[in-house]
Amino acid sequence: xxxxxxxxxxxxxxxxxxxxxxxxxxxxxxxxxxxxxxxxxxxxxxxxxxxxxxxxxxxxxxxxxxxxxxxxxxxxxxxxxxxxxxxxxxxxxxxxxxxxxxxxxxxxxxxxxxxxxxxxxxx
Amino acid sequence: xxxxxxxxxxxxxxxxxxxxxxxxxxxxxxxxxxxxxxxxxxxxxxxxxxxxxxxxxxxxxxxxxxxxxxxxxxxxxxxxxxxxxxxxxxxxxxxxxxxxxxxxxxxxxxxxxxxxxxxxxxx
Numbered sequence: 001x002x003x004x005x006x007x008x009x010x011x012x013x014x015x016x017x018x019x020x021x022x023x024x025x026x027x028x029x030x031x032x033x034x035x036x037x038x039x040x041x042x043x044x045x046x047x048x049x050x051x052x053x054x055x056x057x058x059x060x061x062x063x064x065x066x067x068x069x070x071x072x073x074x075x076x077x078x079x080x081x082x083x084x085x086x087x088x089x090x091x092x093x094x095x096x097x098x099x100x101x102x103x104x105x106x107x108x109x110x111x112x113x114x115x116x117x118x119x120x121x122x123x
Numbered sequence: 124x125x126x127x128x129x130x131x132x133x134x135x136x137x138x139x140x141x142x143x144x145x146x147x148x149x150x151x152x153x154x155x156x157x158x159x160x161x162x163x164x165x166x167x168x169x170x171x172x173x174x175x176x177x178x179x180x181x182x183x184x185x186x187x188x189x190x191x192x193x194x195x196x197x198x199x200x201x202x203x204x205x206x207x208x209x210x211x212x213x214x215x216x217x218x219x220x221x222x223x224x225x226x227x228x229x230x231x232x233x234x235x236x237x238x239x240x241x242x243x244x245x246x
Contacts, residue, residue: 006193010183010203032207034179035158035230056157060133060226070129080133084155103183107158107230 010039010062010103020118022048024095027104029113036113038104042066042095050092051120053112057085058105065096133162133185133226143241145171147218150227152236159236161227165189165218173215174243176235180208181228188219 005015008030016028016039024046030037042064050069059068060082068075068083070091075083085091093102106113112121128138131153139151139162147169153160165187173192182191183205191198191206193214198206208214216225229236235244 006196006207006209007191007198007200008205008207010205030205030207032179032181032230033209035181035228037181037205037228056155058155058158058160058228068130073129075130077130082131082133082153082160084129084131084153086129086156105158105160105181105228105230107155107228 010101017114018116019113021120022046031109031114034109035105035107036109038106038113040100040102040104042093042100042102044097044099045095046099047094048092049120050090052088052090053106053110053121054087055106055108055110056087057091059083059085059093060103060105062101062103064098064100066100066102067094067096069093133224140236141239142236144243145169154232154237157232158228158230159232161229161236163223163225163227165216165223165225167220167222168218169222170217171215172243173213175211175213176229176233176244177210178229178231178233179210180214182206182208182216183226183228185224185226187221187223189223189225190217190219192216 013028024043027040061077136151147166150163
């Protein structure tokens with residue numbers, strides 16, 4: 001039986017890797033073998049920088065509200081909304097006035113997020 | 124710009140594929156290219172059958188409570204708990220007395236879940 005930790009909590013950074021994505025956007029990253037989860041906390045009105053990466057990404061809005069920009073589209077999202085961002089599609093997010101918590105999923109694993117750091121990675 | 128639907132909601136099956144996993148366990152499956160999301164609704168005390176598959180799986184308990192069995196371990200989970208199930212590890216879940224809603228993530232995509240059906244797939 002593996003002793004590797006497999007149980008986590010959205011409100012507990014234990015087992016995760018800290019990353020500051022941008023001013024007011026912090027995340028805790030939980031890597032697996034085939035996918036990676038990232039619990040992103042956004043301060044009110046905080047926004048990321050537009051970027052893309054080859055990995056597919058899914059986001060789930062857990063708390064608050066946000067505007068999701070990807071490609072030529074923008075979605076206003078609230079709790080329970082989720083979205084898919086195909087690899088290579090430029091995207092960013094801007095939190096609403098109360099901030100937001102977003103669960104991101106990357107598949108395959110984003111190598112740039114395997115160690116603590118800042119920013120959205122290289123590409 | 125792709126016209127493919129990329130925005131969904133946890134409470135809305137639009138854009139997803141229905142599947143009955145077991146008695147009292149129903150899901151809506153949202154496939155991508157590299158990962159697949161599955162929004163599972165469990166009736167009170169409903170339980171799945173123990174199974175495994177080569178794809179990595181993550182689960183996030185969104186509502187209710189459950190017992191998560193995987194390998195030789197069992198976790199009691201409530202809202203906000205999430206867990207990783209490496210490929211090939213046997214697992215199942217049993218809902219608590221109020222039922223549960225669980226968001227599952229598979230990477231890569233589980234081919235068996237790409238069409239409507241019943242059960243946990245072939246392996």
